[in-house]
Amino acid sequence: MPTRSIERDGGRRPSQLLSPFKDPTTITAIIIVVVPILIIVLYPAASVILRPAAADWNTFFTRPRYLGVLRNSLTISALSTVSATTIGFCFAYALSRPNFPGKFFFRITSILPLVSPPFVAGLALILLLGRRGIITHSILGLDISMYGWHGLWLAQTFAYYPIAAMTLSGVLKSLNPTLEYAAQDLGQSRWGIFRTVVLPMSVPGIASAALLVLMLSLSDFGNPMVIGGPFRVMAVEAYMQVVGMQNLGMGAVVSVMLLLPSLAFFLLQRYYVGRRQYTSVTGKGGRLDPMPIPPAAKWILFAVLTAISLFVVAIFVVIVWGAFARTWGFDWSLTFRNFEFTLLARLGHIWNSVRFSLMAGIGTAIFSVIAAYVLYRRQFTGKRAFDFLVVLPAALPGTLVGIAFIFAFNRPPLLLTGTATIIVLSMAVRNVPIGYRTALSGLHQIDKSIEESAADGGANTFQILKDITLPLLKTAFTVTLVYTFIRSMNTVSAVVFLVSAGTNVATTSILGLAEHGYWGEAAAMATILIAITSSVVILFRLIGGKRLFEL
Amino acid sequence: MLQETAQPLAETTTEGNAHVELTRLVKHFEEVVAVDNLDLTIERGSFTCLLGPSGCGKTTTLRMISGFVEPTGGDILISGRSQRGVPPHKRKTSIVFQEYALFPHMTVRQNVGYGLKVHHTPKAERTERVDRILEFMGLTSMANRLPSMLSGGQQQRVALARSLVMEPEVLLMDEPLSNLDAKLRVRVRTELKEIQRRLGITTIYVTHDQEEALAMSDRIAVMDEGVLQQYGTPWELYFNPNNRFVADFIGANAFVDVRIEELTDSTVGLAIGSQSIELPRASITADIENTGQAASLSLRPEGIGIRPAAEHDDTADERRTLHGTVRMYQFLGAYVRYWVAVEEQEIIVDDHNPKRRGILSGKVALHLGEWEAQLFPATG
Structure with a gap:
């Protein structure tokens, strides 16, 4: 998602630069936004960073094992980033062209992974290509293991290419097609146009998408847990230290070492890549259609995308099939047993997921809209710091958030460990940046004069907010709500540290089942989860909501 | 003609x-x-x-x-x-697009040289031709800038240079x-x-x-x-x-509904409500053959003289004069534009010498110039 730069507005109305203390509503709003962020983001982050003893740091940097895990994490996320971004670019490029066949199908296959937990890819790979995999074992009679870096690479590639596709789709659509025609007019070949115009102009977008995938795959916990096997990454290492060995200090070190690269990528994205987008001048009059792909390239691309899409379809087919198969790999007869067991024993976990995600969605939406409002409309000292603070959670790996919450909220007055609140908060905090950006772009659509004319009529800040701005922000509000709901339904890396017997959620429940080899029940539960999230997305589309995942 | x-x-x-x-x-x-x-x-x-x-x-x-x-x-x-x-x-052919379509990731020089490079023009010749066109277009000093650093007019010239260099x-x-x-x-x-x-x-x-x-x-x-x-x-x-x-479409204009009253070899007589005028036959464009036919008279604002009704004397060419009332005016510096009601229709008249009589109001006489009127078949 494009980052709105605040300076753009800052320069426009210098006369309004005022101390926040002049308007009581503004100062109240700032307090409403800043205080929670201090408590929910900065305080926990500080407590995790300050937690480890010097000895813990020493251990991390002197034992080759830990550095090996760090290297594993960086290597696998780099590999996954390259493959996922490449595939994402192919999807985005093909879908941006008028003459590409099967667009509807390809759109579906690149949205599916977005509405399901990322580790579904890992789960399905085991069922497809694992030791008892339907392709490897049942069809080809091979005995190979998917556990390890290669399985993880494959799983992350399929889990994250849709994110890259979504980001790049926006970039490629914003490229002015006339540039390609200009190049053609000057004698350039089709391949030459791609090489010298389309590709160089997409570079900032590609970098942006790659950094996003890099951050996601680096902090991925579900796939390494399900399919990583002996290949240990940082997120899993932190979990093992904290939950397995109760070594909180070491857990803190590992999660901080996970934070550093993530933070670096975040800053790179925000301050370097984000500023380099080639925004095309929107010309008046009849624009030329995007240039069609030449036939040869079209069919090669079509073959590649079809292969990938069929694999995605296979992933979801195999999950549903696995949910109905009696014993995967041995007894293929169909049964409702897996669902019965799941519903009997784990219905509560699903209900918790829905409940918590809904609360997180509502909370995030309200908070984001207020934060965006405060920032967009008002000029005050420290505005940039404020903006940074609100988007900062995007840089925090889930693992770090989970561990930080344990540290921060385990004693009165903030004794929250084991409660639903801490889970809802962990879900909400990670979606605030997205909600905030959505609300901000919503606000950019509101003509300032609407508000000014209301202010002219004597309305104060609060009345304007209530009567004019909020109704106009409804779209941003609902989009954030639904988006946060879906992401929270699928999240695992933070909540895995925070769930207790009474507050367990569907994703961690599935991971537990998969860990113990209960593939059927894990698949059944994943099927239910996917059914819920995709119903919400479809419902949201049907009632006329904006596209959540645009391609 | x-x-x-x-x-x-x-x-x-x-x-x-x-x-x-x-x-x-x-x-x-x-x-x-x-x-x-x-x-x-x-x-x-x-x-x-x-x-x-x-x-x-x-x-x-x-x-x-x-x-x-x-x-x-x-x-x-x-x-x-x-x-x-x-x-x-x-x-x-070479085209200059409305939105210029300059490559934002290339400098002015790279943009202008793009087509030559594509055609594998030798480097020396390329440089020489690009330099020449940049010089010609007054762009030499900004050769190494990116398009985003240029003004709209400069971007326009770069786009033109990029086309022209291809000869x-x-x-x-x-x-x-x-x-x-x-x-x-x-x-x-x-x-x-x-x-x-x-x-x-x-x-x-x-x-x-x-x-x-x-x-x-x-x-x-x-x-x-x-x-x-x-x-x-x-x-x-x-x-x-x-x-x-x-x-x-071309020029400011007023259209007045008229009826053909008389057709001779050299003139055409028209009725506008109860008033009638005469124009040269050459004012007729096409398809006007019968008296009694409805037609549309196109009048250029600058081709009509305007004076107060009181100053109008009967010795003037009555066959070229319409009588009306000023409905509205705009003072535009070089001239005053009047909207004059003539028999419930509106005629636009420009007075290019406003200082002579000041702003006119009330009843006025309009004198049609010889060539600034055309007659078209009535529409609809």
């Missing part, structure tokens, strides 16, 4: 040397007919405008000439050779000035015309701005709804429009 004797000779047009010929050119976009049976001959070295409102087919025509849009029917000849199936880059036979321009502000537009159009004149390059220029077309063109093709309305010199179009559309 009389008008043409007064017309200045176009400087650059080489008569009778067809360069681009459109023959029965047709373009359909599904159901919509964008260009309908267009015949047009464009002379070598001339500056030709395709003029019309948006959606009239002018841009589609230009894109067919450039090769980006395949015609549904008809043909395009450049130097007598059919362009059917010839891709854009094999045509001896095309035919330069195509698609509303190249429409993204500039009004003042700059007038300056750049003067520059553009000067460049075109110096290079003598055949130029086809699309615009919806009639003033721009009048100022720059050797010839103008006025289009509406895909159909060519008139093709002629600016002078012809202004003073001798073929039809009501052209008269309406």
Whole structure:
């Protein structure tokens, strides 16, 4: 998602630069936004960073094992980033062209992974290509293991290419097609146009998408847990230290070492890549259609995308099939047993997921809209710091958030460990940046004069907010709500540290089942989860909501 | 015709040397007919405008000439050779887009040199040609800047330089000035015309701005709804429009409903309500044959004299005079524009010498000039 730069507005109305203390509503709003962020983001982050003893740091940097895990994490996320971004670019490029066949199908296959937990890819790979995999074992009679870096690479590639596709789709659509025609007019070949115009102009977008995938795959916990096997990454290492060995200090070190690269990528994205987008001048009059792909390239691309899409379809087919198969790999007869067991024993976990995600969605939406409002409309000292603070959670790996919450909220007055609140908060905090950006772009659509004319009529800040701005922000509000709901339904890396017997959620429940080899029940539960999230997305589309995942 | 004797000779047009010929050119976009049976001959070295409102087919025509849009029917000849199936880059045309389409990731020099590089022009020659055109266009000092660091007018010149460096036979321009502000537009159009004149390059220029077309063109093709309305010199179009559309589109104008009262070899008598006037027979364009027929009289504001009714004396040519009442006026500095009610219709009159009588009001007498009126068949 494009980052709105605040300076753009800052320069426009210098006369309004005022101390926040002049308007009581503004100062109240700032307090409403800043205080929670201090408590929910900065305080926990500080407590995790300050937690480890010097000895813990020493251990991390002197034992080759830990550095090996760090290297594993960086290597696998780099590999996954390259493959996922490449595939994402192919999807985005093909879908941006008028003459590409099967667009509807390809759109579906690149949205599916977005509405399901990322580790579904890992789960399905085991069922497809694992030791008892339907392709490897049942069809080809091979005995190979998917556990390890290669399985993880494959799983992350399929889990994250849709994110890259979504980001790049926006970039490629914003490229002015006339540039390609200009190049053609000057004698350039089709391949030459791609090489010298389309590709160089997409570079900032590609970098942006790659950094996003890099951050996601680096902090991925579900796939390494399900399919990583002996290949240990940082997120899993932190979990093992904290939950397995109760070594909180070491857990803190590992999660901080996970934070550093993530933070670096975040800053790179925000301050370097984000500023380099080639925004095309929107010309008046009849624009030329995007240039069609030449036939040869079209069919090669079509073959590649079809292969990938069929694999995605296979992933979801195999999950549903696995949910109905009696014993995967041995007894293929169909049964409702897996669902019965799941519903009997784990219905509560699903209900918790829905409940918590809904609360997180509502909370995030309200908070984001207020934060965006405060920032967009008002000029005050420290505005940039404020903006940074609100988007900062995007840089925090889930693992770090989970561990930080344990540290921060385990004693009165903030004794929250084991409660639903801490889970809802962990879900909400990670979606605030997205909600905030959505609300901000919503606000950019509101003509300032609407508000000014209301202010002219004597309305104060609060009345304007209530009567004019909020109704106009409804779209941003609902989009954030639904988006946060879906992401929270699928999240695992933070909540895995925070769930207790009474507050367990569907994703961690599935991971537990998969860990113990209960593939059927894990698949059944994943099927239910996917059914819920995709119903919400479809419902949201049907009632006329904006596209959540645009391609 | 009389008008043409007064017309200045176009400087650059080489008569009778067809360069681009459109023959029965047709373009359909599904159901919509964008260009309908267009015949047009464009002379070598001339500056030709395709003029019309948006959606009239002018841009589609230009894109067919450039090769980006395949015609549904008809043909395009450049130097007598059919362009059917010839891709854009094999045509001896080069296009300057409305939005310039400069490559934002390349410097001015790289943008201008792009086409030469694509054609594998040797580096030394490339540098020399790029330098020459940059110099010619006054862009040398900004050669290493990115397009985003240039003003709109400068970007426009880079786009033009990028086309000109290819030494095309035919330069195509698609509303190249429409993204500039009004003042700059007038300056750049003067520059553009000067460049075109110096290079003598055949130029086809699309615009919806009639003033721009009048100022720059050797010839103008006025289009509406895909159909060519008139093709002629600016002078012809202004003073001798073929039809009501052209008269309406070019210049300010008022249309008055009239009835034909009398037709002689040299004159035509008209009734406007209870008033009647007489005009030269040459004012009639077409299709007016019968007395009693309803018609539409087109009047140019600058071609009508206005004076207070009190000053009107009966010795003046009554057959050229209409009586009305000032309904509204605007003082525009150089002239005063009046909206005068004549028999419940409205006539626009410009008084180019406002200081003589001050602002007029109440009853006025309008004196029609000899040539500034045209008669068209009534519409509807």
